[in-house]
Every structure is written in C-alpha cells, then in structure tokens.
Amino acid sequence: MNHRENLKMGEKGAWISIIAYVFLSVIKLLMAEFGDSDALRADGLNNATDVVASVAILIGLKISRKPPDEDHHYGHYRAETIASLFAAFIMMIVGIQVIIDTFQKIIAGEISQPDLLTAWTALGAALFMYVVYRYNLNLSKKIDSRALYAAAQDNRSDALVSIGAFIGIIGAQFGLYWLDPLAGLIVGIIICITAWDIFKEATYALTDGFDEKQISKIRDSILKNSDVKEVVDIKGRLHGNQTLVDVTIRVEPTLNVKESHEITERIENYLANKHNIYHAHIHIEPYLKG
Numbered sequence: 001m002n003h004r005e006n007l008k009m010g011e012k013g014a015w016i017s018i019i020a021y022v023f024l025s026v027i028k029l030l031m032a033e034f035g036d037s038d039a040l041r042a043d044g045l046n047n048a049t050d051v052v053a054s055v056a057i058l059i060g061l062k063i064s065r066k067p068p069d070e071d072h073h074y075g076h077y078r079a080e081t082i083a084s085l086f087a088a089f090i091m092m093i094v095g096i097q098v099i100i101d102t103f104q105k106i107i108a109g110e111i112s113q114p115d116l117l118t119a120w121t122a123l124g125a126a127l128f129m130y131v132v133y134r135y136n137l138n139l140s141k142k143i144d145s146r147a148l149y150a151a152a153q154d155n156r157s158d159a160l161v162s163i164g165a166f167i168g169i170i171g172a173q174f175g176l177y178w179l180d181p182l183a184g185l186i187v188g189i190i191i192c193i194t195a196w197d198i199f200k201e202a203t204y205a206l207t208d209g210f211d212e213k214q215i216s217k218i219r220d221s222i223l224k225n226s227d228v229k230e231v232v233d234i235k236g237r238l239h240g241n242q243t244l245v246d247v248t249i250r251v252e253p254t255l256n257v258k259e260s261h262e263i264t265e266r267i268e269n270y271l272a273n274k275h276n277i278y279h280a281h282i283h284i285e286p287y288l289k290g
Contacts, residue, residue, distance in 0.1 A: 010145040013136040014058035017151050020132045021050040024125050035115030038105060039165035039183035040122055042098045046161060046191055049094040050154060053087035057151050060084070064240050077240025081205050084150045088199035091154070095191030102185040106178075114180050119169040126162035129155055144276065150198045157194040161187045210236040214275075218245060221274055227251055227263045229287035244279045245271070253286035260284050 028044030031037075060083020066076045133155035140149035168183025219231050232248040251263060264282040271277040 009139065009143050010061045010148045011058060013139045013145075013148045014054055014061060014151060016132060016135065017054040017155065018051060018058065020129065020155075021047045021054060024128065025051060028121060028125060031118050031121045035118035035121075037114035037118040037165070037169055038102060038181045039168040039187060040114070040118045042102065042184040042187040043122060043125070043158075043161050043165045045094060045098060046158065046187060049090050049191075050158065053090050053154065054151060056086045056090070057083045057148070060086075061145070061148075074239055074244075077242055078206065080145065080240040081202050081238070084198055085202040085206070087150065087154070088195045088202060091191055091195035091198070095188045095195060098188030098191060099185060102181050102188060106181050106185075113172050113177055114169050116169070116173055119166050119173070122162045122166040122169060126159045126166065129159040129162065133159055150201065153197065154194055157190055161190050164190070205238040208237040210238065218247075218271065218275060218277070221270060222247065222249065222267055225263065225267060225270070227255075228267070232285065239279075242279060243275070243277045244281075245277055246281045246283070248283045248285060250285045250287035253288065 025044050025047035028040050028047060032041035032044055060080045063079035064075075064077045068075045133152055136148055136152035136155055140152050164183050164186050168179045171179030215234050215236055218236070219234055222228055222231050228249050228251060230250040232250060235246045237244050247267070249267075251260060264284065267282055268280050271280050
C-alpha cells in the first residue's frame with residue numbers, strides 16, 4: 001500500500017472523530033445546561049474544539065495526498081504535521097479558557113449540585129470515545145500517520161476527561177459539591193497537557209528532529225551489507241508519514257560504477273523492507289585503509 005492510499009485510509013479515522021465529537025459535544029452541552037454540571041459543560045466544550053481540530057487534521061491529510069509539483073518536489077506530506085500543530089493550538093486555547101472559567105465560578109461561589117443524569121451522560125460518552133480511540137490508534141499504526149496518532153491520543157484524553165467528569169458529578173451527589181467544578185478544572189488541565197504533547201511532537205518533526213536510537217538501528221542494518229566497509233554519516237528527518245535519510249558509506253575503491261550502484265540498491269531495498277524507509281539517498285566514497 002503506497003503513502004497516498006495510507007493517507008486516504010487516515011481520512012476515515014478523521015471523519016469518525018468528527019462525527020463522534022459533533023454528536024457528543026451537542027449531547028454534553030445540552031445535558032450540562034439541563035443538569036447544571038460544570039464538569040460536563042467543560043467536557044462538552046472540549047469536544048466542540050476537537051471538532052475543529054479533527055477538521056484541521058482531515059484537511060491536512062487531504063493536502064498531504066497531493067502529488068509533488070514544481071514548488072513541492074518532495075510532495076505535501078508535511079501538511080499532515082502542520083495540521084497536528086494547528087490542532088494543538090486550538091486545544092491549548094480552550095483548555096486555558098476552561099481553567100479560567102472554572103476558577104471564576106469557584107471564587108464567585110457559584111457551586112451547585114448537578115443532576116445525576118449528567119453523570120451517566122459522561123460515563124456513556126467515555127465508553128463511546130474509548131472505542132473511537134482504539135480504532136484510530138490501530139489505524140494510525142497500520143498506516144504510520146502521526147496526525148491520526150495525535151488524534152487518537154486526543155480521543156483517549158477525551159475518554160479520561162469524561163471519566164473525571166463522571167467522578168466529579170457522582171461526588172457532588174454525596175454533598176461534595178466542590179468535586180464538580182474541580183473535575184471541570186482537571187478537564188482543562190488535561191486538555192492543556194494533551195495539546196502540549198501534540199505540539200512538542202509536531203514541532204520536533206517540523207524542525208527535522210530525529211530519534212538517535214532509530215539512526216543507530218539504521219546504521220547497524222547498513223553495516224550488515226558485507227560490501228559496506230564504513231558508514232561515514234547518517235542523517236534522518238520526518239516528512240509527514242515518511243522517513244527520509246541521507247547516508248554516506250565507503251566501499252572498496254576498485255569497484256566500478258555498476259557494482260557501486262548495485263550496493264546502493266541493495267541497501268535501499270533493505271531499508272524499505274526492514275525499516276519502512278522508502279526515500280534513502282546513498283552517497284558512496286572510496287574506502288582507504290590507514
């Protein structure tokens with residue numbers, strides 16, 4: 001399966017998230033208004049922002065599928081990562097707003113007992129979102145999509161947020177009225193933490209960060225080729241859901257151009273099969289003893 005087909009499959013996950021978030025945000029906000037629950041209201045606002053974030057990821061996946069052109073020789077795969085970054089900004093803004101609103105209500109003393117129905121709404125939403133999380137997580141690993149993986153992590157945090165809202169509302173039923181706004185505050189903090197994690201991963205990729213352990217594994221794989229005398233240098237970077245590497249190796253100086261080219265082809269095929277690296281630039285230098 002090629003990269004564009006993977007991205008097309010990723011769009012299904014984004015659509016499932018969008019539909020789930022629209023449904024849950026409407027239900028939660030209506031029930032929060034009816035049942036007077038700060039925790040469920042914060043949870044519903046969280047899902048409302050997730051709709052925007054999921055749409056951004058969907059757009060990023062669609063742009064990523066565009067083929068290379070005269071201005072984008074490597075294609076448009078980084079649009080997927082930019083979409084993740086945009087989603088993180090939206091989530092952070094809403095998380096901060098939820099925290100501020102909750103503090104204002106606590107300071108103003110606007111604390112009341114929420115209706116029990118809001119608790120069951122939160123619990124049902126948590127179970128529903130956990131199913132969505134498992135689906136998107138498995139799909140993101142199957143197609144190696146960082147944007148969809150970020151969406152799956154957001155799905156998981158949403159399920160946890162709803163569990164927190166459920167606990168807070170149940171606590172309020174036993175006279176612990178402060179648990180409901182506290183749960184709303186925790187919701188805001190979780191939203192911000194999730195946004196920060198997505199932001200770090202996206203910026204790491206956009207600034208050409210690459211895992212040193214992965215570099216070491218690639219080096220070891222190349223050295224398994226008996227014709228490679230030395231690996232001089234390896235550089236790696238992420239381009240959306242693709243890995244690009246530049247490798248400099250040294251071989252026997254007596255080899256002709258055809259023989260040297262065959263070595264690079266063997267290395268490229270091995271990297272593709274072993275590490276799913278389909279874009280490797282191999283530079284050959286003569287190996288001189290001493």
